[in-house]
Amino acid sequence: MLKRFALLAVVGCALALAVYAAADKPAEGAKQLPVPEMKFNEVKEIAPGVFFRYSSISANDKNIPFGGSNHTWVVFKDYVVVIDANFPKEAADVIADIKKTTNKPIKYVLDTHHHGDHAYGNAVWAKEGAKIIAHTNAARLMKTNGPKQWEEAAKDRKDIKDSELKQVDISFDDKYELKDDTQHVVFMHFGHMHTAGDASAYLPKHKILCTGDACVNGAFNYMGHSNSASWIKCLEAMDKLDIDLICPGHGKPARKDLLAKETRYFTELRDAVKKGIDAKKSVEEITKGLDLAWYKEWTGVGVVETDMNKDSVKHVYNELQGKIDHDRLGATSAPLNWRQPPTGIASR
Numbered sequence: 388m389l390k391r392f393a394l395l396a397v398v399g400c401a402l403a404l405a406v407y408a409a410a411d412k413p414a415e416g417a418k419q420l421p422v423p424e425m426k427f428n429e430v431k432e433i434a435p436g437v438f439f440r441y442s443s444i445s446a447n448d449k450n451i452p453f454g455g456s457n458h459t460w461v462v463f464k465d466y467v468v469v470i471d472a473n474f475p476k477e478a479a480d481v482i483a484d485i486k487k488t489t490n491k492p493i494k495y496v497l498d499t500h501h502h503g504d505h506a507y508g509n510a511v512w513a514k515e516g517a518k519i520i521a522h523t524n525a526a527r528l529m530k531t532n533g534p535k536q537w538e539e540a541a542k543d544r545k546d547i548k549d550s551e552l553k554q555v556d557i558s559f560d561d562k563y564e565l566k567d568d569t570q571h572v573v574f575m576h577f578g579h580m581h582t583a584g585d586a587s588a589y590l591p592k593h594k595i596l597c598t599g600d601a602c603v604n605g606a607f608n609y610m611g612h613s614n615s616a617s618w619i620k621c622l623e624a625m626d627k628l629d630i631d632l633i634c635p636g637h638g639k640p641a642r643k644d645l646l647a648k649e650t651r652y653f654t655e656l657r658d659a660v661k662k663g664i665d666a667k668k669s670v671e672e673i674t675k676g677l678d679l680a681w682y683k684e685w686t687g688v689g690v691v692e693t694d695m696n697k698d699s700v701k702h703v704y705n706e707l708q709g710k711i712d713h714d715r716l717g718a719t720s721a722p723l724n725w726r727q728p729p730t731g732i733a734s735r
């Protein structure tokens with residue numbers, strides 16, 4: 388099953404890549420976009436008609452409330468396209484910010500994946516008249532596992548309790564394009580990365596890639612629903628796109644080398660865990676012995692200082708021993724909120 392998946396992942400990456408070859412080229416002699424300096428919850432126009440909102444984050448600082456995901460929105464001639472739906476409360480905040488930049492209607496919102504901080508605000512956007520778009524797997528995960536996960540999340544957040552789970556309106560397999568004579572956005576699925584249903588938004592005219600959590604800038608690399616081998620391959624495929632600016636799901640915008648940092652983290656983590664398994668070490672011993680100093684330089688926190696990263700080590704440890712059924716993570720109605728691999732995994 389693992390081998391078959393690896394092959395599918397490669398095919399997925401190849402299909403996604405076929406898109407960029409046909410995409411618009413930026414204007415001849417166009418300058419490289421600057422990397423914007425951002426404060427929390429600030430909005431900046433990062434390219435003509437393209438806005439980025441940098442959400443507050445808490446992974447590095449417990450005093451800062453979690454503001455969900457970042458957002459990019461693109462103002463077309465007649466409508467606005469938004470990347471990510473966030474939680475219900477933050478969705479309303481972002482809508483207010485969008486209205487300060489344009490009076491055009493919000494027509495489409497992309498859920499980059501099914502996680503709450505990227506999709507649970509769907510109902511708020513729908514009230515604005517927007518259609519929700521997502522990859523087929525994200526749409527399916529929201530249908531099959533969504534109601535139970537929503538109930539769980541509603542225990543912790545009043546805005547979720549007071550809202551409702553809105554399902555996806557338009558789903559796609561490889562790509563979904565929106566284009567007029569002012570803007571061009573291509574939603575692309577590269578394969579199983581952070582989740583089985585990840586979508587990124589590529590803006591070929593501006594050389595911007597909005598990655599959702601498929602590539603983040605900081606210690607936000609949650610791996611519990613990932614396929615780390617496929618993730619590395621897909622990041623390498625993404626790297627072939629012509630990109631000036633990455634707008635990640637969490638963390639600050641960055642140059643294209645962010646893709647290489649994310650790739651390096653997964654590659655070195657897998658190598659270290661593999662060595663540990665070969666030396667018959669326990670997951671705890673491997674975790675303690677991890678030494679990726681550059682990760683702290685990049686993210687500000689040590690590679691195993693956060694519970695999220697400790698869970699990532701466990702996830703890779705289980706993956707490398709064939710204890711994670713990646714198909715199950717993406718395609719079936721199995722609960723996705725487990726942190727330990729299920730024993731006696733049933734195939735579908």
Ligand SMILES: [Zn+2]
Nearest residue numbers: 500502581600
């Ligand atoms: Zn996520």
